[in-house]
Amino acid sequence: MTAHQQTTVAALENQAFALMGRLHVILRRQSGRITDIEYMRADPAYCRHxxxxxxxxxxxxxxxxxxxxxxxxxxxxxxxxxxxxxxxxAARFGSAAAAAKISHAPGDNTTSRLPDEDVDRAYIGRLR
Structure with missing residues (x-):
């Protein structure tokens, strides 16, 4: 793809994002529907819907x-x-998260958890 074609695609994506944002607001006001702009950009079936x-x-x-x-x-x-x-x-980051999981053998007591004080500072695993 040439630089001109890349520029054209980027301009179309920007224009589409702006239009989807406006459409999102109109649908929210007219019918109370909430749409997902990112998913609309990625899934042709959802976009048509x-x-x-x-x-x-x-x-x-x-x-x-x-x-x-x-x-x-x-x-x-x-x-x-x-x-x-x-x-x-979500799909792009989901596969990276699945690859990063560490499985432990049954009976293995080693964990990769943070100490409790670090968990509190990082707001992991609890609601505020």
Whole structure:
């Protein structure tokens, strides 16, 4: 991918993020629906679902935003057409967390826990 194409993709992603933010606010005000912008950017099926929900609202702004997002993501040179979507953040960090887990043999009393005073300072494992 050339530098110009990368710039174009970055500009489209920024425009899409801004439009999804506006759509999120409209859906929240009109129907009380809360959408996940990050997941909408990563999952084409969820993106289509949110766009369908927005088209059911009476807000004309939502309809115009849906048309723009439809073109940005699903048009001939759309982001979902051009490149496969990136994995959601939770999936990217979930695999790293699973790889970092340490398994102990049964009867092994060694642990990798912090001392109790460190746990208190780090707010790990408790509610405030």
């Amino acid at each position: 949110v766009l369908q929900l927005a088209l059911q609202t009476p807000a004309e702004d939502a309809h115009r935003i849906c048309e723009k997002l439809q073109e940005i993501y699903f048009g001939n040179e759309g982001l979902f057409v051009r490149n496969p979507p990136k994995a959601p953040l």
